[in-house]
Amino acid sequence: MSVVFDRPSLWRRLRPLLSGFDGLLLVAILWLVGLGLMTMYSAGFDHGTRFVDHGRNMLLAAGILFLVAQVPPQRLMALAVPLYVVGVALLIATALFGISKKGATRWLNVGIVIQPSEILKIAMPLMLAWWFQKREGQLRLLDFGVAFVLLAIPVGLVAKQPDLGTSILILSAGLYVIFFAGLPWKLIVPAVLAAGIGITALVLSEDTICQPGVQWHVLKDYQKNRVCTLLDPTKDPLGKGFHIIQGEIAIGSGGIGGKGFMKGTQTHLEFIPERTTDFIFAAYGEEFGLVGVAGLMLGFLFLILRGLIIAGDAPSQFSRLLAGAITLSFFTYAFVNMGMVSGILPVVGVPLPFISYGGTAMVTLGLGLGILMSIAKSRRLIQS
Template sequence: MVRNKLNPNEQTPLARAHIDGWLLLGLAVLMSVGLAVIYSAGGQNMDLIYRQLLRLGFALLVMVVMAQVPPMAYRRVSIYFYLVGIAMLVAVLVIGTIGKGAQRWLDLGFMRFQPSEIMKLAVPMMVAWYISRFNLPPKIQHVFIGFVLVTIPTLLIAKQPDLGTSLLIASSGIFVIFLAGMSWKLLGSLAVMGSAFAPIMWFFLMQDYQKQRVLTFLNPESDPLNSGYHIIQSQIAIGSGGLQGKGWLQGTQSQLEFLPERHTDFIFSVFSEEFGLIGILLLLSLYLFIIFRGMLIAMRAQDAYSKLLAGSITLTFFVYVFVNMGMVSGILPVVGVPLPLVSYGGTSMVTLMAGFGILMAIGTQKRLLSRE
């Protein structure tokens, strides 16, 4: 039995509110960094800051609310959550065939939202629920069913098409299975199957613009004025930042608008240009701190469902960071994943903070869980 600060017997006000102090600190610092960079990238436009503050406030509220729900409750609703999500994804596809291009939004009359955001949480919840019903490590047939549960929404979202989100959702489900202890042999054969799947994706699933992105990623200089422009300008921004950076508000690539998508997907380029490699290392330390804290919560969780869900949420958070930084620095194709909690924009942030809310719920309410 581990005794620790999270023990409700030595409760602080934060703990009473089911808030993990260290995690909140990490998230708050990250958000502040994000605001500073958005201020610079957005041409010192205070309007952007106010709107982002509004979103952050809402996302924090969602986190606090989510933290109050006992993990048991999450476990119980997992399957319904998942099924409703799948239904909405199908609905989006059906309606989407009417409109042209990417269809990600569902209009419920009074509000529009992206069902794929729900799936970011519903998939790991569902897979964790399913896998944790059996003894760990999971048997091969359970792994297989788990993969089916992951594949269905992944394909539905990839078909929208939204490659970035489907990638995040697929990894969130796979993390659950991996953490549950799936055998290495299976993992190896899966990797082989995955590489066999790549050409199928290329020919049947990917849209022309997505293929173009991959081609551009492989050789950005082949088309420096069009599809390669973004990544080249981004690399120039990062590279010219050097070790120490050009200083806050001093990044010429961003201030003079050579960088595309400065305050959203490419905000890391702005950060790198203005704060240099030293700044990047500090930023990565901040992310690592949050990830360590999340993994700690996962390891300390007392039931399999909570462990798997917390671990998946944390690792998926890392995938965000890695994919975003990888794509703007040119080691991954551009797939449209924001830098979590730093990029301007709301949809994915609310989901992310909801995930941290669940993480906090798991971290602070384990005593309330009944042991199975």
């Protein structure tokens, strides 16, 4: 007598891999992906293959998201220290042997040309979440000091390249972990007050400190110029202030309802610099107006709120800290990009998630979202 076994269907074999994905997070992602593709089609219409490449980068990010979502948080935790050490080692190698372009040494040839600082956008919150997980229940002030040292090493190396935008993103991701771990308010409040006083003093003394020949020992000359241009872009409207002024004109000309899809004059007459990368928000605001900007911001808000809910429901301190930091990193990306295009923050070269063109940034985005999905899946498996 022979026994016949039914071969499981493709759906039955794929179902365990697809089960547990957070549906609401997927809705937010798909909404932003749709807006990103639509915006890139218009902004990159006469810009070679930008739209096709953007779609390909999104598919690559989706594949990475799917694969990383299959990795349990416990295994992600095991990768924290090796990934951090490799990332810092590559940053040191970049400082010694890196490739220089336009006065910056940010790239390293390891058979292929890579930008090691991108690794730290994920490795930094992983490392600090691992550290605080190990110190759970016995946290002392010294442990926060060690965390700040772990954070300062890569941030300093990236800022030295120089790459202010990426160093800000790495710094913010690390600070989010430290904050969620329970950093005492007696340390937070003085730092916030000092920052507020410093910014106020900078604005009040703008006429003096922004004079030619005045050196800022903390920042390089081009970084000083970005801050001074933010304070008054009209001093050099055809030079350093051109980006900010054109971005403000494009967003303002969009009005309430926008000029319409593919009808942005500032965009298609090429007045907006970097209209498919750092300044794509200006192109979006011109064509879709205040209503479209509100829809974009609501998409990011929903993504961030859902990520924070996933962090709050996470089964371990490591997962909570990691999910919270990654979620607020998306907020940092969006806030800094929109702020610099709107003229309320200096231009630092931070992409707008899902919207800006860029393969490396899209891969990092896929990694972060994959980790969020992994944490959401682990919670669902524990509940079931």
